Amino acid sequence: MSVAVHPNPSHGPQGAAVETEHGHEHDNGSLYVLGFWLFIIQDLILFSCLFATYLVMQGRTAGGPTPKELFDVPGFSWETFLLLTSSFTCGLATFQLRRGKAASTIGWLVVTVLLGLGFVGLEANEFVTNALEGATMQRSGFLSAFYTLVGTHGCHVSLGIGWVILLMIQLARRGVTPVTFRKVFIWSIYWHFLDIVWVFIYTAVYLNGLAR
Amino acid sequence: MESTHSAHAGRFPWAHIVGYILSLVLTAAAFWLVLAHKAGLATTLVVIVLLGVLQILVQLFFFMHITESDGPAWHTVMLLVGFLFVVAIVGGSIWIMSFGGQVVA
Amino acid sequence: MLEQVKDFASHFFVTGDPLIYGADVSIVVVSLAIIFVLTYFKRWGWLWREWLTTVDHKRIGIMYLIAALLMLFRGGVDGLLMRTQLALPNLHFLEAEHYDQIFTTHGTIMILFMAMPFIFALFNIVVPLQIGARDVAFPYLNAISFWLFFFGALLLNISFVIGGSPDAGWVSYPPLAELGFDPGPGENFYLLAILISGIGSVATGINFMATILKMRAPGMTLMRMPMFTWSVLVTSMIIIFAFPALTVALALLFIDRLVGAHFFTLTGGGDPMQFVNLFWIWGHPEVYIVILPAFGVFSEVVATFSRKRLFGYSAMVASLVLIGIVSYLVWVHHFFTMGASADVNTFFAIASMVIAIPTGVKIFNWLFTMYKGRIRMTMPMLWTIAFVPCFAIGGATGVMLAVAPADYQYHNSYFLIAHFHQVLIGGVVFGMLAGMYYWWPKMFGFKLDERIGRWAFWFFNIGFYVCFMPQYALGFMGMTRRMYTYPEGLGWGPLNFISTIGAYMMGIGFIILVWDIVYSIRYGERDLTGDPWDGRTLEWSLPSPAPHYNFARIPVVTGRDAWWIMKYQMKPEERPDLGPIRPIHMPKNSGRPFIMGVAFFVSGFGFVFNWFVPAIAGLVVVVLCLILRSFEYDAEYYIPVHEIEETEAALGRL
Numbered sequence: 001m002s003v004a005v006h007p008n009p010s011h012g013p014q015g016a017a018v019e020t021e022h023g024h025e026h027d028n029g030s031l032y033v034l035g036f037w038l039f040i041i042q043d044l045i046l047f048s049c050l051f052a053t054y055l056v057m058q059g060r061t062a063g064g065p066t067p068k069e070l071f072d073v074p075g076f077s078w079e080t081f082l083l084l085t086s087s088f089t090c091g092l093a094t095f096q097l098r099r100g101k102a103a104s105t106i107g108w109l110v111v112t113v114l115l116g117l118g119f120v121g122l123e124a125n126e127f128v129t130n131a132l133e134g135a136t137m138q139r140s141g142f143l144s145a146f147y148t149l150v151g152t153h154g155c156h157v158s159l160g161i162g163w164v165i166l167l168m169i170q171l172a173r174r175g176v177t178p179v180t181f182r183k184v185f186i187w188s189i190y191w192h193f194l195d196i197v198w199v200f201i202y203t204a205v206y207l208n209g210l211a212r
Numbered sequence: 213m214e215s216t217h218s219a220h221a222g223r224f225p226w227a228h229i230v231g232y233i234l235s236l237v238l239t240a241a242a243f244w245l246v247l248a249h250k251a252g253l254a255t256t257l258v259v260i261v262l263l264g265v266l267q268i269l270v271q272l273f274f275f276m277h278i279t280e281s282d283g284p285a286w287h288t289v290m291l292l293v294g295f296l297f298v299v300a301i302v303g304g305s306i307w308i309m310s311f312g313g314q315v316v317a
Numbered sequence: 318m319l320e321q322v323k324d325f326a327s328h329f330f331v332t333g334d335p336l337i338y339g340a341d342v343s344i345v346v347v348s349l350a351i352i353f354v355l356t357y358f359k360r361w362g363w364l365w366r367e368w369l370t371t372v373d374h375k376r377i378g379i380m381y382l383i384a385a386l387l388m389l390f391r392g393g394v395d396g397l398l399m400r401t402q403l404a405l406p407n408l409h410f411l412e413a414e415h416y417d418q419i420f421t422t423h424g425t426i427m428i429l430f431m432a433m434p435f436i437f438a439l440f441n442i443v444v445p446l447q448i449g450a451r452d453v454a455f456p457y458l459n460a461i462s463f464w465l466f467f468f469g470a471l472l473l474n475i476s477f478v479i480g481g482s483p484d485a486g487w488v489s490y491p492p493l494a495e496l497g498f499d500p501g502p503g504e505n506f507y508l509l510a511i512l513i514s515g516i517g518s519v520a521t522g523i524n525f526m527a528t529i530l531k532m533r534a535p536g537m538t539l540m541r542m543p544m545f546t547w548s549v550l551v552t553s554m555i556i557i558f559a560f561p562a563l564t565v566a567l568a569l570l571f572i573d574r575l576v577g578a579h580f581f582t583l584t585g586g587g588d589p590m591q592f593v594n595l596f597w598i599w600g601h602p603e604v605y606i607v608i609l610p611a612f613g614v615f616s617e618v619v620a621t622f623s624r625k626r627l628f629g630y631s632a633m634v635a636s637l638v639l640i641g642i643v644s645y646l647v648w649v650h651h652f653f654t655m656g657a658s659a660d661v662n663t664f665f666a667i668a669s670m671v672i673a674i675p676t677g678v679k680i681f682n683w684l685f686t687m688y689k690g691r692i693r694m695t696m697p698m699l700w701t702i703a704f705v706p707c708f709a710i711g712g713a714t715g716v717m718l719a720v721a722p723a724d725y726q727y728h729n730s731y732f733l734i735a736h737f738h739q740v741l742i743g744g745v746v747f748g749m750l751a752g753m754y755y756w757w758p759k760m761f762g763f764k765l766d767e768r769i770g771r772w773a774f775w776f777f778n779i780g781f782y783v784c785f786m787p788q789y790a791l792g793f794m795g796m797t798r799r800m801y802t803y804p805e806g807l808g809w810g811p812l813n814f815i816s817t818i819g820a821y822m823m824g825i826g827f828i829i830l831v832w833d834i835v836y837s838i839r840y841g842e843r844d845l846t847g848d849p850w851d852g853r854t855l856e857w858s859l860p861s862p863a864p865h866y867n868f869a870r871i872p873v874v875t876g877r878d879a880w881w882i883m884k885y886q887m888k889p890e891e892r893p894d895l896g897p898i899r900p901i902h903m904p905k906n907s908g909r910p911f912i913m914g915v916a917f918f919v920s921g922f923g924f925v926f927n928w929f930v931p932a933i934a935g936l937v938v939v940v941l942c943l944i945l946r947s948f949e950y951d952a953e954y955y956i957p958v959h960e961i962e963e964t965e966a967a968l969g970r971l
């Protein structure tokens with residue numbers, strides 16, 4: 001387990017007040033990291049509202065396909081595997097980042113992005129296949145909730161891919177500086193968070209649907 | 213900053229590898245439990261949710277460096293309160309919207 | 318061709334009502350006047366450089382304040398129109414549809430576009446100064462929050478003349494708010510306006526939480542923070558936890574309307590009650606979001622004008638935090654009558670009543686602070702003292718409503734209306750006005766006139782009771798909310814008439830308040846000391862208005878009421894050495910937050926009418942702004958020492 005090291009060690013003594021000299025440290029990593037955690041927490045609540053809605057609506061199929069009929073086991077298993085693996089490679093990227101190695105950080109980020117793209121591709125494929133079979137969002141309350149929950153996660157993943165591409169450009173140009181370090185570190189929190197959300201989609205949507 | 217980072221980052225990312233293996237094992241366990249239909253519905257659901265919670269812990273500790281912070285760990289406090297509210301939202305909604313079993317979807 | 322244009326225009330612009338033509342004319346006239354004044358006095362550059370692109374928390378706060386007062390006016394006019402319609406039985410001043418629109422915009426504006434910006438105004442103006450910081454944690458984000466709020470509010474308000482106002486109530490329950498029953502663009506305006514400004518609100522919550530947790534001056538431990546800052550901290554926490562629920566509720570309703578999904582429809586397996594559930598997961602915490610900052614204001618005001626330390630500081634903090642947590646576990650009390658199981662109603666009824674306990678603790682602490690204090694009856698103190706009985710009654714009727722079986726009687730009656738206006742006006746509005754009077758000199762460098770202020774106060778305060786006390790009785794007599802007229806012979810006439818008189822008194826109070834501001838701009842007492850009230854907290858250690866970097870040197874805090882200690886208790890030789898003045902690191906101004914606001918507005922407007930080209934184009938511009946920001950590495954600059962020294966010398970501080 002990692003030892004407590006804050007991403008930007010340029011601060012002085014710790015305590016209630018971190019900022020002493022300036023209103024804004026130029027590369028005040030810990031402030032940004034806290035801010036980003038707070039963003040993650042609001043996202044957590046957002047997803048939990050979507051989960052709550054899905055769980056309330058999963059039985060409301062209005063004569064359309066039920067979860068059991070809809071879910072494609074190999075499909076979502078591969079999606080899960082890709083995303084879990086990408087979370088791992090993302091961890092490796094931050095590992096290299098901490099060692100100050102820009103090139104290998106970028107390397108692992110590229111792998112992560114490819115895995116992420118694979119995930120998004122599979123999901124898009126799943127959605128299109130379902131829709132062509134008539135299981136569209138308009139078919140039932142269950143399907144509205146399903147597409148919205150899973151799709152919101154998919155949008156987050158796609159956004160994460162776009163975002164990290166911007167960061168890779170900056171890493172390539174500037175190397176590992178306190179600022180690029182902080183940016184990539186924050187992105188990695190985002191990516192792992194999406195993995196957590198997916199684990200619950202996997203559990204509460206797919207496995208839950210199949211168990212019934 | 214080089215030195216501080218490499219001080220904790222060893223030569224080989226053991227933590228990440230352990231975390232990865234754990235997450236695969238937990239996922240596979242849930243998968244197996246459901247597809248093999250080894251237990252009743254209620255038990256299955258409880259167990260897979262617990263496995264999911266373990267997965268959160270794996271991600272938080274092995275990958276997300278939850279323990280890292282500069283000064284007091286406010287994000288951890290907020291995260292804990294957040295989890296409480298997640299339970300309130302999800303559990304509460306299911307409880308409320310079941311209408312005491314009087315309304316059938 | 319001409320026919321098509323005519324046809325389009327008659328749908329696009331709202332037509333047929335003289336009130337609306339009046340509004341059209343006044344909008345055009347006011348816009349032209351503003352353009353003329355700015356051009357004539359060559360102020361465009363000034364407006365852009367000093368205000369539209371600013372990232373200074375003090376200026377952003379002032380812009381929030383102006384917006385909040387404008388929205389209080391608009392919402393107030395809505396309220397007076399409704400009260401006029403209800404003054405006598407069988408009136409036809411407003412037709413049913415128009416009445417529906419007005420109560421919808423009234424509620425939406427008052428909660429989301431009046432109360433929210435008002436609390437954000439005080440957050441911005443006060444918090445960094447109170448904790449000894451130079452700005453908020455993320456000043457650029459702060460500007461984005463403001464412009465999202467601003468353009469969200471604009472989007473809602475524009476519905477009055479373009480497209481038509483929303484009319485499904487401020488809670489916008491489906492199925493009524495679904496496309497089938499409410500096809501016009503009004504409901505879309507409601508949804509998109511709140512979604513856009515909601516993003517800004519969450520960002521503000523994050524911003525202030527990070528600011529307070531990370532940017533306090535050295536020595537200011539949590540338990541030394543001023544009580545207003547504490548209230549902002551807890552409020553920010555609730556914002557972060559509550560607003561996403563609103564986003565989801567509205568977004569799902571929007572998806573229903575846009576693509577025909579079945580979340581909340583009656584057919585296709587939808588469940589309208591899930592919307593109600595989600596809405597109030599946000600809705601109840603929201604009432605605490607707006608009341609807690611008011612509590613913070615009262616704590617500051619009471620201590621300052623009683624010349625005493627705040628009584629029971631730790632109990633105050635504990636009750637704030639407790640309210641913050643429990644407020645999240647009571648939401649069902651807004652829909653007891655929906656028919657959830659008895660266990661559910663029991664649980665939420667008890668949780669609701671529990672909240673009254675920490676609230677009561679706070680009331681007693683304010684009273685004990687005043688006890689044996691040397692009380693000065695200034696305007697902020699008057700509003701505070703008026704708040705206490707008003708809120709006590711509002712809380713008591715709240716507990717009555719929280720008795721689930723009894724709520725079957727009260728629910729959606731005028732009793733409920735009276736309850737929440739009592740807590741919202743007597744709590745939030747009184748609190749915000751107290752805060753405005755209190756910190757006005759800090760914002761602008763002069764005090765508001767006390768004599769005129771008193772007239773405004775008494776009109777508003779007496780008007781309040783005259784307006785709302787009869788409504789409790791009307792509720793008991795069976796008058797339900799949202800009825801646009803009522804027949805004779807039910808005995809409701811006299812009470813309604815009295816209520817309307819009260820409403821007009823409040824309107825007069827508001828006009829006098831505006832007059833107070835206008836008068837004081839010219840004649841108000843100038844504040845040359847920076848400490849006009851003999852204050853206790855750090856903001857009063859600065860000149861009024863504070864220089865843009867706030868503190869030339871960051872102060873060192875040695876106890877609660879830091880400025881009081883520095884002023885009266887510390888011998889000069891005990892003062893900590895703050896060292897020489899050093900260059901100050903500040904964020905640069907940026908036009909991008911404003912542009913993002915415009916882009917969101919364009920996109921939102923596009924979605925309202927299902928015009929996908931502007932809808933997507935706006936979003937593309939937003940993404941471009943985000944990308945540009947990601948590549949921006951020189952968003953900050955240093956103020957050199959000599960410039961700081963000159964500024965400080967000019968302020969007489971060196």
Ligand code: HEM
Nearest residue numbers: 604608650651669673712715716718719728729737740741
């Ligand atoms: C002791 C504390 C309080 C309790 C126990 C309480 C209880 C309640 C209950 C049970 C209702 C729903 C009644 C019904 O719909 O039949 C209600 C409505 C309402 N309350 Fe309170 N309340 C309290 C304080 C507040 C505060 C502090 C505010 C705002 C600052 C507030 C604002 C509102 C609003 C806006 C509504 C009505 C919303 C609507 O239906 O449009 N309440 N309250």
Ligand SMILES: [Cu+2]
Nearest residue numbers: 601604650651
């Ligand atoms: Cu409530």
